[in-house]
Amino acid sequence: MKTSTWFPLAWTLPCALAAWLAPHWLDAGLMRLASEVLLAICMAQMWNLLAGYGGLMSLGHQLFIGVGAYALFDLAQRTGVSPYWLLPLTSLAGALCAALIAPALFRLRDAYFAIGIWVVAEVVALLVSKTSALGGSAGLTLDMSALEDIELFGQMSFWLACALGIVSVAGLQLLMRSRLGLAMTAVRDNEVAARSVGIDVQRVRLIAFVISGGMSALAGAVYFMGGMFLVPSAAFDVNWVVMMLFATLIGGIGQKGRFMKHRALVVALASVLAAALPLHAQQSDQGPIVVGAVSSLTGPGASDASTLAARMYFDAVNAAGGIQGRRIEYRVIDDQMHPTKAQQAATLLAGDPRVIALAGGSSVLECAVNRQRYATAGLFNLPGAGVDPACFSSTHIAPVNTGPYVATATALTFAHTVLRHERICVVSPALPGMTEAFEKTVKDWTQRSKAPAPSLDVYRLEDPLPPLVQRVAARQCQVIVYTGPGGPAIGWVLASRQVMPKVPVVMLTSAYTSQAAKALANAGDGLYAMAEFDPWSSGSLQIMGWRRLLIARQIEPSSLSQGGHIAAQVLVNTLQGMHGPIHRASVSQALETMAPWRSGMMDQPFKVGTNGQHQLNRSALPMKLEAGRWRIAHARWISD
Numbered sequence: 244m245k246t247s248t249w250f251p252l253a254w255t256l257p258c259a260l261a262a263w264l265a266p267h268w269l270d271a272g273l274m275r276l277a278s279e280v281l282l283a284i285c286m287a288q289m290w291n292l293l294a295g296y297g298g299l300m301s302l303g304h305q306l307f308i309g310v311g312a313y314a315l316f317d318l319a320q321r322t323g324v325s326p327y328w329l330l331p332l333t334s335l336a337g338a339l340c341a342a343l344i345a346p347a348l349f350r351l352r353d354a355y356f357a358i359g360i361w362v363v364a365e366v367v368a369l370l371v372s373k374t375s376a377l378g379g380s381a382g383l384t385l386d387m388s389a390l391e392d393i394e395l396f397g398q399m400s401f402w403l404a405c406a407l408g409i410v411s412v413a414g415l416q417l418l419m420r421s422r423l424g425l426a427m428t429a430v431r432d433n434e435v436a437a438r439s440v441g442i443d444v445q446r447v448r449l450i451a452f453v454i455s456g457g458m459s460a461l462a463g464a465v466y467f468m469g470g471m472f473l474v475p476s477a478a479f480d481v482n483w484v485v486m487m488l489f490a491t492l493i494g495g496i497g498q499k500g501r502f503m504k505h506r507a508l509v510v511a512l513a514s515v516l517a518a519a520l521p522l523h524a525q526q527s528d529q530g531p532i533v534v535g536a537v538s539s540l541t542g543p544g545a546s547d548a549s550t551l552a553a554r555m556y557f558d559a560v561n562a563a564g565g566i567q568g569r570r571i572e573y574r575v576i577d578d579q580m581h582p583t584k585a586q587q588a589a590t591l592l593a594g595d596p597r598v599i600a601l602a603g604g605s606s607v608l609e610c611a612v613n614r615q616r617y618a619t620a621g622l623f624n625l626p627g628a629g630v631d632p633a634c635f636s637s638t639h640i641a642p643v644n645t646g647p648y649v650a651t652a653t654a655l656t657f658a659h660t661v662l663r664h665e666r667i668c669v670v671s672p673a674l675p676g677m678t679e680a681f682e683k684t685v686k687d688w689t690q691r692s693k694a695p696a697p698s699l700d701v702y703r704l705e706d707p708l709p710p711l712v713q714r715v716a717a718r719q720c721q722v723i724v725y726t727g728p729g730g731p732a733i734g735w736v737l738a739s740r741q742v743m744p745k746v747p748v749v750m751l752t753s754a755y756t757s758q759a760a761k762a763l764a765n766a767g768d769g770l771y772a773m774a775e776f777d778p779w780s781s782g783s784l785q786i787m788g789w790r791r792l793l794i795a796r797q798i799e800p801s802s803l804s805q806g807g808h809i810a811a812q813v814l815v816n817t818l819q820g821m822h823g824p825i826h827r828a829s830v831s832q833a834l835e836t837m838a839p840w841r842s843g844m845m846d847q848p849f850k851v852g853t854n855g856q857h858q859l860n861r862s863a864l865p866m867k868l869e870a871g872r873w874r875i876a877h878a879r880w881i882s883d
Contacts, residue, residue, distance in 0.1 A: 255413050262405035266398045274401045278469060281408030285462045286483065287490035288411040289455040295491065296419065296427045297451035298434075300353070302484050303360030304459055306367055307337040309478035311460025312467040313371060316383040326385060326468055327399065330461060337460020341453045349445060361481075368479030383473045400469040407462055427451055467563070476819075477564040531572035532565075532825055534814065535592035536604035537613065537624075542580035543704075546605060549627035549807030550575045551798050552789075553603025556811035566818045567825065574598070582612050589613035593620035599830040602814045603627045603807040610634035611676055621827060623834050623851065625813055627806030632680040638855040639831075643813060643845070644806045645775040645860045647677070647751055648684045651726050652883040653863040654749045654773050655688050655697065658722045661865065661877055662747060667697035668720035670711070670735065672704050672727040681726055697724070704731055708738040715739070722747045729753040733762045740766050747771065752802040755779075755866055755873060764871030771876055773863035776805040777844040778875060789844065809842050813849060816840060846880040 266274060286308070294300040314336035318329045344363055351359045371377050418424045426447045429437040434444055463483075467473045536553065539545045554573050561570040576592065578585035585608060592598045593616055601617075605628035617624055617639040629635060629642025635649075645653070651669070658667050671681045678701055689696045698718050702711050704727075715723065716739075723739070725732050725748055732754040739748070747769035750759075755772035763770055779789075779800040789808050798804055817833050818825060839848035839858060850858035861883045867876035 255409050258409055259405070262402060262409070265405075266401065274397060275469060278401050278404035279466070281404040282462045282466050283486055283490060285404075285407040285411040286459055287487045288415050289459045289462070290484075290487035291491045292415060292418075293451055293455040296424070297448055297455075298430060299448060299452070300357045301360050301455075302357040302481075303362070303364035304455075304487055305479050305481055305483040306360065306364035307340065307456045307459035308463030308466075308483050309364070309368060309371065309475070310340045311337045311463040312473050312478045313377060313383070314460070315464040315468060316385055316473050317377060319385055320383065327403075330403070330464055330468075333464035334457040334461040337463075338453045338457030340460070341456030342449070345449050345452050349448060361484075364479055364481075368475050371479070372475040378473075385468060385473070397469075400465065403465045404469075407458075407465060411458060411462075423447070423450065469562070474560075474563050480564065530597065531570045532599060532818070533572045533574060533595065533597040534603075535595075535598045535601045536573070536575045537578050537585055537588040537592070537601065537606055537609045538575055538604040539580045539606045539608075540575070540577040542607075545580065546803055548799060548801050548803035549605035549810075550603050552804035552807035553627060553811040555798065556808050556815070560815055566815070569825070571815075573603075575604070578606050578609050580607055582608060585609040585612045586616075589616050593617065593622050596827065598622065599825060599827045600814055600834070601625065603810045605630070605803055605807070607631060608675060610637060610640050614638075614640055621831050623831050625810045625851070627808075627810040628803050631676050635859065636855065641849075641851045641857040641859065642806075643809045643849060643860060644802070645752070645773075645863050647726060647753075648680050649861050649883045650751045650773050650775060650863050651681060651684050651724065652688045653881040654724045654726075654751065654771075655685070655694075656692065656881050656883070657771070657773070657865050657877065658724060658747075658749050659692060659694050661881075662722055662749075664721035664747075665695050666719060666721040667695075667724060668715055668718050668722070669697045669699045669724045669726065670715060671699060671701050671725075672731055673701050674704075674727075708734065712739050712742050716742045720746055722749065724749045725754075726751060727753075729756055729759055733759055736763055736766055736770060745769065749773065749865075752863070756801050757799065760868060760871055760873055763868055766868075768869075770868040772866045772868070772873070773881075774866050775802050775860065775863055776809070778864060778866060778873065779805055805844055809844060809849075812842065813840055813851075846882070 265277070269277065286304070290301065290304055311333040314333045315326055315329055318324070318332060319326050322329070344360070348356055348359050348363070372379060377383065419428070426437070426442050429440070429442055430444050430447050438444055463478070467478065534557065536550050538547070538550050540547050540550070554575070557571040557573050560566065565571060574592065576588035578588050585606060589609065589612070592601065601622065601624035604624070604626045606626070607630045609631075610626070610629060611631050611633035613624075614633050614637040618637070622639060624640045626634060626640065626642040626644070628644045629640070629646050632648065634640050634642050635646055655667060655669075658664050669681070669685055671678065681701075682699060685697055685699050698720075700711065700715055720743070723743075723746055725735050727735065732750045736748055736750075739746070744767055749771040751773055752775045755774050755778075759772070779802065789805065817830065817837055821829065821833050823829060834851040835853045837851055839850040841848040845860055846862035846864070847860060848858065849860060852858065862880040864880050865876040866873045
């Protein structure tokens with residue numbers, strides 16, 4: 244190729260160097276913004292290739308964006324291969340899609356072609372949203388387990404976007420100087436004349452269509468890879484075409500010729516599409532959707548796992564476009580395990596009209612303190628982990644977890660019906676506001692099961708354990724149910740094993756952690772915990788999306804992080820089903836009228852009801868500690 248052909252491409256070298264050095268100058272937010280701009284350039288170039296040079300205007304190019312993104316996410320999930328290595332296959336998927344639909348679409352001309360490919364895109368989007376293997380309307384999360392260095396993920400996404408931006412512009416320049424480019428120009432300018440000189444018009448258009456589809460799919464895959472989350476409404480959004488069309492018009496659509504003779508049609512269609520922009524801007528002007536949480540982040544046994552998991556899910560939704568074009572802003576306030584702090588936190592959130600609901604919190608006391616305040620404000624709270632008894636008997640609080648009282652009942656059922664023991668001893672720390680609830684749980688279970696009444700020993704956490712161990716051992720227990728949190732549960736097992744080495748201990752979900760597994764690895768057999776959700780330590784397909792998000796954010800897997808994730812899912816699922824304005828009253832109404840919602844991580848469907856008639860989680864799955872690892876101990880969920 245002549246030097247004059249290469250000279251206009253000299254700009255690619257300094258651009259590539261700037262892209263390589265940019266991560267040293269830009270923070271993560273600016274890199275993401277730059278990536279989006281560069282990918283938009285690539286998409287606009289590919290739309291221009293088809294419309295400006297090939298003479299075929301498309302209103303359905305979101306089809307290729309979605310196909311590329313779903314190809315990447317689905318392949319990563321099925322193969323476990325690094326997303327980087329799968330990107331070429333996404334381009335192949337887009338090209339193949341273009342080749343398959345071309346014979347039917349090429350029978351159409353001008354506006355009919357534009358509308359035809361739009362219809363195809365909408366049909367594919369509908370099919371994807373109804374396909375459970377592709378995540379349905381809930382979407383997919385990207386499998387990040389094969390990445391060796393997650394910290395470089397943001398930089399790699401940026402460099403890929405830079406590469407696509409540079410290659411698309413430079414490649415189009417080179418293409419237009421080639422024989423194929425000249426043929427495209429001839430077909431665009433005068434199809435009849437092009438045929439008369441021996442140009443295969445259908446072949447030229449097919450090549451342009453396949454290249455445009457393949458590169459658009461690759462750009463879509465890189466875009467959603469950066470957000471690690473994908474839903475059909477975002478992948479197949481018609482606003483992709485709006486962006487491509489206006490970027491091309493502003494930058495300059497293909498030069499003279501047949502396509503520009505229909506300039507009036509282009510302007511008319513652009514005006515119709517532009518009508519969507521003020522609506523989108525109006526939605527964005529409403530500001531973010533504010534979701535709050537009151538959670539015990541500091542204090543003995545406190546954890547931020549639930550709110551971290553909820554925030555992780557909200558961030559993924561924001562990366563995919565948010566809700567009705569609005570991002571979710573998540574505000575978490577620490578109650579420090581103090582009633583006054585909990586009251587102040589709830590007052591602050593309930594007093595802000597922008598807060599539409601609470602979700603993902605995990606507090607040991609705030610339900611009892613704030614239940615009336617939430618009811619008065621008409622504000623619903625969906626804790627990821629409800630603890631105190633008021634969480635499970637309030638009109639405007641609906642936890643997604645089983646809770647310590649139902650979990651205790653399921654532990655007693657497991658000890659009696661599965662382990663087949665009659666003499667059951669319950670050991671319960673005296674936690675504020677919870678002792679009477681545990682006493683009632685044991686009494687109610689005894690009446691329902693017709694089993695011998697278990698003994699109940701209540702103790703203060705600051706008391707020494709040896710006297711308590713001796714007292715419990717004197718009861719000649721066949722099995723012990725321990726109702727305390729994870730840390731005290733570990734202490735109880737280590738202390739009691741010295742006196743009762745063969746007596747099984749059944750703990751609640753707070754002990755079902757990797758830390759407990761390590762601490763109790765050498766404590767002998769017969770250690771169990773009741774998992775409130777699909778076991779995080781299993782290889783179940785139901786938890787793959789949640790696990791991958793946690794790995795990407797380096798959050799410890801646990802029942803708490805599962806609860807926060809599910810609470811956020813319930814709220815987002817409700818918001819996505821709303822078609823009108825989103826504010827506190829409309830969200831509360833939507834929650835009260837929601838259909839039973841089923842999560843792959845829960846045994847039973849979940850539902851928020853009116854006047855406290857909630858359908859809450861009332862099942863647990865027994866886990867057994869074997870050789871330092873938690874394994875499923877029983878084939879079926881145990882319900883209260």
